[in-house]
Amino acid sequence: MNSLCPRFEKGMQLLGRRWTGLIIHQLLPGPQRFCTIESALPISAKLLSERLKELEQENIVRRDVYPDTPVRIEYSLTAKGLALQTVIHEIEKWSSEWIELDEETD
Template sequence: MNNTTICPRFEKGMQILSKRWTGLIVHQLLNGPQRFCRIEAAFPISGRILSERLKDLEQEGIVKRDVYPETPVRIEYSLTEKGLALAPVINEIQQWSSDWIKSVEEES
């Protein structure tokens, strides 16, 4: 049997992006900075899970959290340069999905 090793960086990248909802959150933020409630409204996701994913992405340097000292406090999430670098990957997945994945209506 042929033993192949996966590049540790590739493996780490796949671990980050394969967490549930992560790709969709990045896709949503490609539209520009957004508040938590707008991101939450885009998906059937609980606030707790969204908060966890945003914190994970912030720790990885993919998402930036900006707090504006207004009343009430305004918090916006946006992609960093590292996060914006994922745009070609997300766009290719979107194109691949359009070409190869059947929609719910097509499956019926």
């Protein structure tokens, strides 16, 4: 059990970072360009760029550059990222059932 604790802790820290879970959720349907992700989430371009780089370093997100004119860059989930689909969907299901929103938040 002790050998799993550091890995679990690291996983929770990674997924618990602000916007990380929502970025992964946004990429579940397939590859997307930066501007698409940015317009779907209320996040600054700087912070989105930072989070995408972190997820790339963790091999959760892949950044593909296409030599079109202009250059096209798409982000997608790796196999490691896609493995989070069940977790993300279970959190979504749990939230629908158990989380109440304030009327101001709607």
